[in-house]
């Protein structure tokens with residue numbers, strides 16, 4: 253597993269590679285626009301060039317970088333205004349991904365409000381199709397992330413992810429990211445190595461392991477099935493170190509990027525460095 257982190261790209265995108273190096277990250281996730289604002293300036297050519305130059309000097313490979321989209325985007329927004337804004341923002345995210353040469357574009361599917369979850373899966377697929385077409389992108393893969401199922405968010409069951417891919421006209425352009433915190437909050441036990449394997453088997457049976465482009469490795473503050481999206485440090489709370497060790501050493505995901513999105517540490521130490529050290533210490537010789 254290529255152990256990495258979500259690093260800040262504020263200021264200049266290329267600075268994320270410096271932070272990744274300092275943390276010992278082997279894979280990298282970034283935002284390319286504000287995660288909490290609709291408006292975004294187009295990428296400057298100098299920023300794109302700087303990004304590509306820094307990447308070329310890095311040990312992080314072509315399949316080990318992922319963009320996370322803005323949290324505002326709701327691909328199945330039932331209300332018109334929100335849907336229109338989401339379509340524009342998501343299309344822009346795909347364009348940026350293509351400009352930066354980043355293959356993976358990770359997004360949460362969306363929240364259905366009063367609508368049904370099955371309706372939401374079809375709507376997410378339709379929006380993804382429409383935005384892929386509008387973007388003109390040929391390389392970018394849309395990566396749908398499983399969610400904690402907070403509020404009316406869909407994507408907390410692997411069946412939702414399967415149904416989104418199944419409803420798309422471009423199933424080969426859609427891959428998946430599995431977040432450990434979200435899986436646990438969504439009801440998949442990760443309290444032991446055996447439970448982790450059981451979660452992976454359900455994933456295999458529902459969507460197939462070959463669809464998994466990346467993992468997000470996060471502890472969970474809440475208990476199993478609590479449906480709250482609250483990340484914790486690695487090895488703290490209900491997701492055990494044994495479960496993480498099982499995943500980190502899993503032969504099926506030997507080359508899969510896995511990024512941390514853990515919260516800051518109260519001690520002031522770098523959360524990513526500390527948690528990456530913990531995860532690397534779990535590695536067993538294969």
Ligand SMILES: [Zn+2]
Pocket residue numbers: 397431468513
């Ligand atoms: Zn995540």
Ligand SMILES: [Zn+2]
Pocket residue numbers: 431433434481482483
């Ligand atoms: Zn989360």
